[in-house]
């Protein structure tokens with residue numbers, strides 16, 4: 001596998017960063033996870049836009065235009081002959097001193113890894129995920145705003161540990177006010193009749209790209225989409241609950257906190273949206289050529 005670091009394609013064994021990189025020392029950096037379907041990089045521009053918003057939010061100036069960044073992603077996919085896969089785009093603050101001062105880091109490291117993807121087992125998409133609400137709350141927006149897709153994922157990792165230790169693979173995180181924010185690595189939607197409801201980003205949700213795509217596709221299928229505050233009451237009483245993310249795509253939730261949701265497996269709305277999403281992945285994307 002070839003990894004792109006600062007514009008150079010290197011063998012994966014030589015793809016290294018310094019131990020003084022603030023990405024490692026402080027989780028100081030930003031990233032994106034992007035899918036490749038049928039030789040196309042799916043919604044690439046949206047990922048690039050979010051990467052630059054995240055970078056801006058942490059005062060990290062990326063020394064590359066958005067166009068060149070998009071080209072770097074395509075180039076790395078091509079070099080690795082990725083037709084279907086997963087791209088990890090990482091921008092670290094770069095090498096600095098052992099102190100916190102980010103302004104002493106002069107050269108951000110731009111890393112593109114194009115690889116295969118480890119999917120959830122297919123059975124889970126048919127049976128539905130079992131998840132729990134965890135005690136680890138989502139970061140307060142004035143601590144680390146959850147809209148920033150930063151390298152500092154400890155908040156999510158701690159939530160994931162709670163889930164895994166309880167024997168489930170995902171979890172619902174609440175925000176400091178007790179409202180539903182999102183899952184540890186996915187956004188969350190509730191279905192009530194023909195309405196889809198997802199928490200607004202101020203409730204602690206990442207501006208998920210899959211979330212955004214679902215919000216655009218759903219009205220075409222006759223659904224109403226709303227951003228609204230959700231509590232666990234809304235989850236337990238929902239007709240359906242599903243999660244969205246680049247890796248998971250759209251996955252139905254069957255059980256939350258050991259309570260069956262709706263029919264206890266992915267409902268018809270989730271199934272229909274997942275099919276529509278799949279169709280969209282066949283036609284959308286930046287061609288790798």
Ligand code: PXG
Pocket residue numbers: 033156182183184185186187205206207208209210211244245246247
């Ligand atoms: N919320 C959070 C906190 C995320 O990390 C999403 C929502 C979904 O966003 P997109 O743009 O992908 O629709 C994410 C996705 C994993 C994994 O292994 C997931 C993410 C990052 C790294 C790993 O599940 N992010």
